Every structure is written in C-alpha cells, then in structure tokens.
Amino acid sequence: MTRSSGIRVAVSTAILTLRRGDDGDAGLALPLVRRTREPFADQWALPGGWLTETESPVDAAARTLAETTGLAPSYLEQLYAFGAVDRSPTRVVSIVYWALLRQDDVMAQSAAHLASGHAPENVQWFDIDALPALAFDHAKIIEYALWRLRNKVGYSRVAHGFLPAEFTLADLREAYEAILAKHLDPANFRRQVEATGNLLPTERFRTGNHRPARLYRYNTDVELADRGPLGSEETSIR
Amino acid sequence: MTRSSGIRVAVSTAILTLRRGDDGDAGLALPLVRRTREPFADQWALPGGWLTETESPVDAAARTLAETTGLAPSYLEQLYAFGAVDRSPTRVVSIVYWALLRQDDVMAQSAAHLASGHAPENVQWFDIDALPALAFDHAKIIEYALWRLRNKVGYSRVAHGFLPAEFTLADLREAYEAILAKHLDPANFRRQVEATGNLLPTERFRTGNHRPARLYRYNTDVELADRGPLGSEETSIR
DNA sequence: TCAAAAGTGTTGCATCTACACCCATGT
DNA sequence: ACATGGGTGTAGATGCAACACTTTTGA
Numbered sequence: 001m002t003r004s005s006g007i008r009v010a011v012s013t014a015i016l017t018l019r020r021g022d023d024g025d026a027g028l029a030l031p032l033v034r035r036t037r038e039p040f041a042d043q044w045a046l047p048g049g050w051l052t053e054t055e056s057p058v059d060a061a062a063r064t065l066a067e068t069t070g071l072a073p074s075y076l077e078q079l080y081a082f083g084a085v086d087r088s089p090t091r092v093v094s095i096v097y098w099a100l101l102r103q104d105d106v107m108a109q110s111a112a113h114l115a116s117g118h119a120p121e122n123v124q125w126f127d128i129d130a131l132p133a134l135a136f137d138h139a140k141i142i143e144y145a146l147w148r149l150r151n152k153v154g155y156s157r158v159a160h161g162f163l164p165a166e167f168t169l170a171d172l173r174e175a176y177e178a179i180l181a182k183h184l185d186p187a188n189f190r191r192q193v194e195a196t197g198n199l200l201p202t203e204r205f206r207t208g209n210h211r212p213a214r215l216y217r218y219n220t221d222v223e224l225a226d227r228g229p230l231g232s233e234e235t236s237i238r
Numbered sequence: 239m240t241r242s243s244g245i246r247v248a249v250s251t252a253i254l255t256l257r258r259g260d261d262g263d264a265g266l267a268l269p270l271v272r273r274t275r276e277p278f279a280d281q282w283a284l285p286g287g288w289l290t291e292t293e294s295p296v297d298a299a300a301r302t303l304a305e306t307t308g309l310a311p312s313y314l315e316q317l318y319a320f321g322a323v324d325r326s327p328t329r330v331v332s333i334v335y336w337a338l339l340r341q342d343d344v345m346a347q348s349a350a351h352l353a354s355g356h357a358p359e360n361v362q363w364f365d366i367d368a369l370p371a372l373a374f375d376h377a378k379i380i381e382y383a384l385w386r387l388r389n390k391v392g393y394s395r396v397a398h399g400f401l402p403a404e405f406t407l408a409d410l411r412e413a414y415e416a417i418l419a420k421h422l423d424p425a426n427f428r429r430q431v432e433a434t435g436n437l438l439p440t441e442r443f444r445t446g447n448h449r450p451a452r453l454y455r456y457n458t459d460v461e462l463a464d465r466g467p468l469g470s471e472e473t474s475i476r
Numbered sequence: 477t478c479a480a481a482a483g484t485g486t487t488g489c490a491t492c493t494a495c496a497c498c499c500a501t502g503t
Numbered sequence: 504a505c506a507t508g509g510g511t512g513t514a515g516a517t518g519c520a521a522c523a524c525t526t527t528t529g530a
Contacts, residue, residue, distance in 0.1 A: 006291050007247050009321075009331055053244050053329050057321040080468070081319035081333045083247075083295040091291050093247055095319045095331070140467055147466040170481080188520065190483070210481040211527040228385040229378055230318070408508080426493065428510070433491095448508045449500040 010094045011060040012048030012138075014079065014145040015069060017101040018162045018178055021127065026178045028128040030142070031068055036122065039089050040135030046142070047123070051095070061097040068123055070113030071106065073099035075161035075224060079145055087137050094136075098145040100161030153179050156225035157198045160218050168206050168213035169193065198222045248332045249298040250286030250376075252317065252383040253307060255339040256400045256416055259365065264416045266366040268380070269306055274360065277327050278373030284380070285361070289333070299335035306361055308351030309344065311337035313399035313462055317383055325375050332374075336383040338399030391417050394463035395436045398456055406444050406451040407431065436460045 019029040032044040047068035051060050058076065065073055076099045083093040126132065128146065131139070152158045159175045173189045193199060200219050205212035257267040270282040285306035289298050296314065303311055314337045321331040364370065366384065369377070390396045397413045411427045431437060438457050443450035 005246055005288070007289060008243060009245050009247065050243070051245060051321070051331070054323060056323055057319065057331070078318060080316065081295065083289070083333065085292060085294055093289070093295070093331070093333070095321065143467040151466075168482090185520070185522085186481085187483075187485090187522085192519085207528080208481085209529060210479085211483085211529095213482060228389075229381040406509090423494075424508085425495085425510075425512090430492085445501080446508085447502060448506085449502095449510085451509060 007091045007093055009051040009057075010048055010092050011051050011057055011064060011097065012046040012094055012141070013061045013065050013076075013097040013099050014046055014142055015065055015073070015099045015101060016128075016145070016149065017106050018103045018175055019106075019125070019127070026174050028146070028178055029125050030128060031123050031125050032132070032134070033068065033120070034122040034124070035135055043135040044124075044126075044132045044138075045135040046096070046138050048094070057095045058097070061095075061099070065099055068120065069101065069106070070116070070118065071101055073161075074102050074105070075100040075158060077225070077227065079141070079148060082137065082141070084137075096141055096145075098148065100149075100158065102164055103162055104164045150179055152225055157196070157218065157222065158225045160198075160224065166202060166204065166215040166217050168215060170213060172216075196222075245329045245331055247289040247295075248286055248330050249289050249295055249302060249335065250284040250332050250379070251299045251303050251314075251335040251337050252284055252380055253303055253311070253337045253339060254366075254383070254387065255344050256341045256413060257344075257363070257365070264412050266384070266416055267363050268366060269361050269363050270370070270372070271306065271358070272360040272362070273373055281373040282362075282364075282370045282376075283373040284334070284376050286332070286334075295333045296335065299333075299337070303337055306358065307339065307344070308354070309339055311399075312340050312343075313338040313396060315463070315465070317379070317386060320375065320379070322375075334379055334383075336386065338396065340402055341400055342402045388417055390463055395434070395456065395460065396463045398436075398462065404440060404442065404453040404455050406453060408451060410454075434460075 014030060016028055016030050018026045020026050031047060033047045035041050035043055035045050047064050049060065049064045049067075051057055055063065058078070061076060062073065065071070065076075076097055079096045079098045081093060081095045085091065087094075128142075131142065133139075134142070149158065153176060159172065159179060162175045163171055169190055170186070172193065173184055173186060176189070177184055198219050199216045202215045202217060204215045206215055252268060254266055254268050256264045258264050269285060271285045273279050273281055273283050285302050287298065287302045287305075289295060293301065296316070299314060300311065303309070303314075314335055317334045317336045319331060319333045323329065325332075366380075369380065371377075372380070387396065391414060397410065397417060400413045401409055407428055408424070410431065411422055411424060414427070415422055436457050437454045440453045440455055442453045444453055
C-alpha cells in the first residue's frame with residue numbers, strides 16, 4: 001500500500017443568496033470569512049475547511065456551510081477541483097462547491113444562529129458586486145461560480161433554489177433578473193416558465209398594493225437541475 | 239501547519255476518440271487498463287495514477303494519458319472530483335478528466351508507440367457500446383463523460399477535437415453523428431455549422447468516388463469550448 | 477378614478493426541419 | 504449514363520421579442 005502523500009485536500013463553498021438592497025432591487029450576496037492565520041491572514045476567503053477521512057467532499061461542504069451560516073442549502077453542487085502547485089504556499093487541492101440558500105431561510109434563521117452563540121464572528125455577507133480583496137484564487141472561483149449559475153439558470157430551474165415553497169411569478173422573475181443582471185419582459189417570462197411544466201399553480205394569491213398575484217409551487221417531479229448520470233449521490237438538493 | 243492526512247489524490251482520464259468499425263460507421267472508443275493489483279485486480283479501469291507533489295492535476299492527467307497512449311490530447315477538461323468514502327477500500331479522492339484524441343494522431347502514432355517498446359501491454363481500446371466490467375465507479379464516470387461530451391457538442395466546437403487540421407463537412411458531420419448517436423440532415427448541418435463562423439473554407443478539395451468535397455479548417459480565433467472564467471489555465475487545448 | 481402590477485393577445489422576425497432539387501465526379 | 508455524395512433553395516412550423524391591451528386591486 002502506498003503511504004499518504006504531502007498533498008492535503010480542502011473543501012470550500014461559494015454560498016449564494018438573494019438579498020434586497022437599499023434601492024429595493026434584489027441582488028446576489030455571499031458570506032465570506034476573514035482569515036485568522038497565514039497565509040493571507042486578515043484577508044477575506046470562501047468558507048471551508050479540511051476534508052476529513054470519514055466524510056465525503058459534499059458532506060464536508062454541507063458541514064462548513066452549516067458552521068458558517070447555520071443553514072442547510074437548497075442546492076449544492078460541485079464547481080471544480082483546483083490544484084495548481086503554486087495556488088497556496090503548501091500543496092493543497094481544493095474541491096470547491098457552490099450552493100444556493102433560500103431567501104426566507106436566511107432571514108428567519110440567521111438571527112437565531114447569531115443568538116445561539118455558535119455563529120462565527122468573522123463571517124460577513126457581501127453584495128456580489130462589492131466584494132473585498134480575496135485570499136488565494138478565490139476571486140476567480142467566485143467569478144466561475146457566477147458564470148455557472150448564469151449558465152444553468154437558462155436550462156434548469158436552479159433559480160428556485162432562492163425561493164420559498166410558494167412564490168409569485170414576479171418573485172421568480174426577480175430572481176432571474178438578479179442572476180442574469182438584466183430586465184426580463186413579464187409577459188414573455190410568464191409564458192416561457194409556464195411552458196416548462198415546472199410550475200404548479202395554487203389557488204392562493206398574494207395580496208398587496210395591486211392586483212393579487214397567483215402563488216405557484218414547484219413541480220417536484222422535475223429535477224432542480226440536470227446533473228446527468230451523477231444523480232443525487234454527489235449533490236444535495238432540498 | 240497541519241500535517242498531511244491519510245487521504246490520497248489520484249487522477250484518472252476518460253480518453254475518447256473516433257474509430258471506424260467493421261460496418262464502416264464511426265463510433266466512439268476509449269482505452270482501458272487492466273489492473274495488476276488489488277483492489278479490483280484483473281478488472282478494467284480508466285488510465286490514471288497518483289497526483290505527485292510537483293505537478294498540477296491537469297499535468298498529471300496529460301502525463302498518464304501520454305503513458306497510456308503515447309499521445310497528446312487535442313482537448314482535455316476536468317470532469318469531476320469523486321471522493322465518496324466507500325468508493326475504494328482506502329480513502330482516495332479521484333480528480334477525473336476527459337480528453338479527446340484526433341483520429342489521425344491515434345492511427346499514426348499508436349503503431350510507433352507500440353514499436354518503441356514503451357507501450358504498456360495491458361492497455362486495450364474498447365468501443366463505447368461494448369465495454370467490459372469496470373473497476374471502482376468507473377462505469378458511471380464514463381457515462382458521465384459521454385453525457386458531458388454530448389451536451390458540449392451542442393454549444394461548442396469540441397467535436398473538432400476528433401478531426402485533423404483539414405476536414406470535410408461530411409467528416410465533421412460523421413463526428414457529430416457518432417457523438418450524438420443519431421442521423422443529421424447534411425443540408426441543415428452545413429448551414430448550422432457555417433453560421434457559427436467557426437469554419438474557414440480552404441481552396442483545397444478532397445477527391446474521392448464522387449463530387450469533390452471542400453476542405454475546411456478551424457477558425458482558431460474561436461475557443462474550442464467555452465470554459466468560462468477558468469480560461470486556459472486549468473485546461474489544455476491543442 | 478387613478479396608478480401600477482397581473483395577466484392576455486398579437487405581430488413580426490429569426491431559426492429549425494423536412495425535403496425537393498441541381499451539381500460534379502468516378503465508374 | 505448513372506449512381507452517389509456535395510451543395511443550394513424553399514415552404515411550413517416553431518419559438519422568441521416587443522409591445523398593445525385588458526383586468527384587478529389599494530389608495
């Protein structure tokens with residue numbers, strides 16, 4: 001049997017959620033951790049940790065995600081394994097995941113997480129278009145995660161990872177607009193999304209300032225995102 | 239500094255090429271290696287090896303690919319990092335790549351590789367639809383590699399990874415048909431591929447039994463496949 | 477009654493698909 | 504000449520973007 005090498009395996013996760021800014025528009029945001037030790041001490045980095053011998057990479061990603069945010073993700077997928085020799089002073093292979101959190105989960109539970117005393121002090125949420133300087137190659141990793149999300153939103157229902165169980169078409173369109181950073185025609189958006197068969201209309205309506213909007217829920221028969229032959233083994237969905 | 243863990247990092251590659259079968263039709267084929275030791279001794283597996291401390295994963299993939307086939311790939315991309323606890327008797331994280339080889343390279347050089355005496359004896363090429371029983375989770379990995387290839391052929395020019403520098407539209411269509419395992423209309427195929435701007439017509443023609451066909455070459459200004467913000471750092475293209 | 481969002485209809489344009497048809501070559 | 508693949512034309516279907524229009528609510 002070969003003895004273990006000097007290469008260590010880490011897991012990091014880009015955790016994305018939707019957040020309403022001061023202007024009233026929703027935008028993407030993610031939590032970063034301030035590093036307390038070298039290398040890159042005091043710089044911001046993606047949450048993560050070492051892969052242990054008794055857990056799979058996806059479990060490790062879910063674990064570090066829970067430790068950072070106190071939440072379980074609605075979507076979790078492997079992004080890429082980074083292993084360039086010079087990306088860290090010591091030899092590290094990082095298996096990076098990206099995750100989506102429901103907006104309502106974040107609101108409801110992050111306060112509880114904070115109150116419980118388990119919340120790490122050096123975690124902070126940043127708007128995606130106002131990120132600080134990042135440790136390692138994490139800036140590029142976040143860029144890649146966004147690219148994957150923007151691609152995937154076009155041919156899957158990942159956007160629903162941001163929304164609660166019931167939502168209006170305007171909610172969904174807002175999520176798409178935040179992800180793609182462009183305006184979408186409400187009329188055409190409705191038809192496209194209705195044509196996919198992913199949506200189940202309910203008999204409930206959200207009442208507000210204007211004409212009430214019908215609430216929809218997801219057709220759970222349809223996969224959140226086509227992950228091919230990997231199926232659900234390597235990916236966690238809720 | 240944390241000491242190294244008991245987790246070892248391996249690299250494997252699904253190496254695909256186009257091969258003409260007895261029926262005259264082209265089909266996908268890949269090389270497998272017969273294992274000489276436990277676990278899964280005498281079973282077939284993807285070529286690969288351990289990641290060393292001084293090489294990046296993509297370099298390791300290219301290295302094992304050269305050792306197996308004596309060839310450099312025309313396309314090489316990371317597929318996935320597999321790390322389930324129980325996928326091997328000892329704890330192994332496998333970074334798996336997929337690669338394309340040019341048909342003419344395989345023909346020209348595999349004989350030379352064999353003659354040189356460096357060719358491993360326990361390597362054998364298999365048609366993709368006649369694979370033997372495979373070690374580890376390699377059957378699922380190959381299935382996933384094919385899924386990725388079939389997806390990617392729809393929105394990129396990866397298919398060209400199978401072809402020599404100059405080729406006819408019939409050559410290209412044959413590659414697409416082999417990948418997608420379905421017949422394509424020659425007239426519509428021509429228009430679609432011409433519309434992409436990836437092809438540069440030459441003034442040379444391939445003469446044969448019928449009307450000569452114009453030879454094309456690739457517009458190297460256009461990326462072989464959109465890999466997003468990762469760029470060429472983590473992927474090798476020729 | 478008015479503003480604004482929910483929801484429907486319509487038109488024009490681009491693209492895809494199927495298939496008819498002509499072209500050029502070796503046999 | 505003719506069989507065969509190379510290459511062009513075209514009509515119908517489908518999908519999408521733009522935008523006019525109607526509906527329904529709270530204020």
